[in-house]
Amino acid sequence: MLDLLNLIGGEYREAQNGTWLDNIDPATGQIFARIPRSGKDDVAAAYTAAESAFPLWSRTSIEKRAACLRNLAHIVSQNAEALAQAESQDNGKPLSLARAVDIPRAEKNLAFFAGAIEQFPSEAHIPAGPTHINYTHRKPIGVVGCISPWNLPLYLFTWKIAPALAAGNCVIAKPSEITPVTAWMLSQWIEEAGFPPGVFNVLHGLGPEVGQAIVEHPGIKAISFTGGTSTGAHIARTTASMFKKLSLELGGKNPAIIFSDCDFDAALATTVRSSFANQGQICLCSSRILIEDSIYDRFRDALIEKVKRMIPGDPLDEQTKMGAVVSAAHRDKIIQHIELAKSEGGQLLCGGGKASAPNNRCEDGFFVAPTVFENLGANCQLNQQEVFGPVITLQRFYSEDEAIQLANATEYGLAATIWTTDLKKAHRTAARVESGIAWVNCWLVRDLRTPFGGVKASGVGREGGWEALRFFTEPQNVCIEL
Numbered sequence: 001m002l003d004l005l006n007l008i009g010g011e012y013r014e015a016q017n018g019t020w021l022d023n024i025d026p027a028t029g030q031i032f033a034r035i036p037r038s039g040k041d042d043v044a045a046a047y048t049a050a051e052s053a054f055p056l057w058s059r060t061s062i063e064k065r066a067a068c069l070r071n072l073a074h075i076v077s078q079n080a081e082a083l084a085q086a087e088s089q090d091n092g093k094p095l096s097l098a099r100a101v102d103i104p105r106a107e108k109n110l111a112f113f114a115g116a117i118e119q120f121p122s123e124a125h126i127p128a129g130p131t132h133i134n135y136t137h138r139k140p141i142g143v144v145g146c147i148s149p150w151n152l153p154l155y156l157f158t159w160k161i162a163p164a165l166a167a168g169n170c171v172i173a174k175p176s177e178i179t180p181v182t183a184w185m186l187s188q189w190i191e192e193a194g195f196p197p198g199v200f201n202v203l204h205g206l207g208p209e210v211g212q213a214i215v216e217h218p219g220i221k222a223i224s225f226t227g228g229t230s231t232g233a234h235i236a237r238t239t240a241s242m243f244k245k246l247s248l249e250l251g252g253k254n255p256a257i258i259f260s261d262c263d264f265d266a267a268l269a270t271t272v273r274s275s276f277a278n279q280g281q282i283c284l285c286s287s288r289i290l291i292e293d294s295i296y297d298r299f300r301d302a303l304i305e306k307v308k309r310m311i312p313g314d315p316l317d318e319q320t321k322m323g324a325v326v327s328a329a330h331r332d333k334i335i336q337h338i339e340l341a342k343s344e345g346g347q348l349l350c351g352g353g354k355a356s357a358p359n360n361r362c363e364d365g366f367f368v369a370p371t372v373f374e375n376l377g378a379n380c381q382l383n384q385q386e387v388f389g390p391v392i393t394l395q396r397f398y399s400e401d402e403a404i405q406l407a408n409a410t411e412y413g414l415a416a417t418i419w420t421t422d423l424k425k426a427h428r429t430a431a432r433v434e435s436g437i438a439w440v441n442c443w444l445v446r447d448l449r450t451p452f453g454g455v456k457a458s459g460v461g462r463e464g465g466w467e468a469l470r471f472f473t474e475p476q477n478v479c480i481e482l
């Protein structure tokens, strides 16, 4: 049994109340670790440590801050296999996916923001015939909170902490209580990477307890949050009268728009991936597949043939492409969505419930068969609510206008995928679709310099590149008489 600890002011500590939470392997249903069930007192201790580290860290040279991040990136790369194994065990995702995506991206996030802070520009405004000159001084904010979800644990954890630290802030980070292990591993390398004690603190525990205490702490001046829309709304309400900076990356109900002039094979292969990668537990996954009438039947039949071959396997098996979903509670929530869709008259094309365990080791694991529905109207629950699992719907459209109307017919607006070989149509559709990201003839291609985030109920603010560094700094206008 592994006991994880908080990192506070350079020390590894249990929760002050002495209580623990079990951590479960979703592929086997077995408890394999415990985490501290931290609360307000632990947040207060972390804040004291972070506040006292801030004056020095905020004045530390950019080169030194960047060097610490690069050191940490290097340690991650040296421990990539151990991290991938831990991520797979903690989350249920295929080991192959953790090796190919999660851990390399975590390393890249750290290295990217090391480089970005060295290039981060600031503006100067010099009017003609000047009497005054203005420049913008971007200062670190102070102590900031970073709260991340369970679906891409280390990937999203580092995506937040790297720009926060690069910009000169001290961080109190909380990984999801469901997938805490890789954040704990990272916390053990902080000193080796060169970060002074208190600059980076990690607290484990439940969202409504320790997460809430971070959000409510009056000294923590900014919160970068990725998670569900209802939690994001709750955080916005909690902080409304506290004037904190907020970055909210929330849920999605993403459309894939398949026009009849698409490259059929490419659209098909990528749509299978964009729908079911990580068991559909990526905020960017396509969950509403909109297909133009003239190719609807052919596309549907080819898709179903491929999906039927996707059988959930043991995440540790090298061949497995689809693993376990993250918890028993999440599996049950996905099944409820499926049952509701059946009761709303959805035509089940494949899947439709739990998948059988791939082997004896996994007999108590949490597996869901990839599921496809058709004949559900745009207003049905399954076309409106985020499932965050391996469940998609197919809808037919007859015109470009109707495709866009269906694509925009939810409260969400995170990502859209557009498949067409007509360049003008691609531009037109991307411009009219209500989403923070529009991928044309591709999916999940990420250049870390680009703004990342959603519109409508998918969030407020953007991450990535300068956007993240702007979020984690406070701009001050300095005006000088000449």
Ligand code: NDP
Binding pocket: 147, 148, 149, 150, 151, 174, 175, 176, 177, 178, 205, 206, 207, 208, 209, 210, 211, 212, 213, 215, 226, 227, 228, 229, 231, 232, 234, 235, 249, 250, 251, 252, 282, 283, 284, 386, 388, 414, 453, 454, 458, 459
């Ligand atoms: P939650 O909103 O339940 O949790 C996200 C994080 O917030 C977790 O660390 C959680 O802790 C914590 N938390 C929960 N309640 C509070 C609170 N009251 N105050 C502070 N922190 C709290 O989301 P999930 O973890 O279930 O993640 C899935 C959701 O995340 C999906 O909706 C998905 O779309 C979204 N997501 C969005 C992304 C984006 O970039 N837009 C990317 C990835 C996911 P704990 O888990 O310990 O309870």
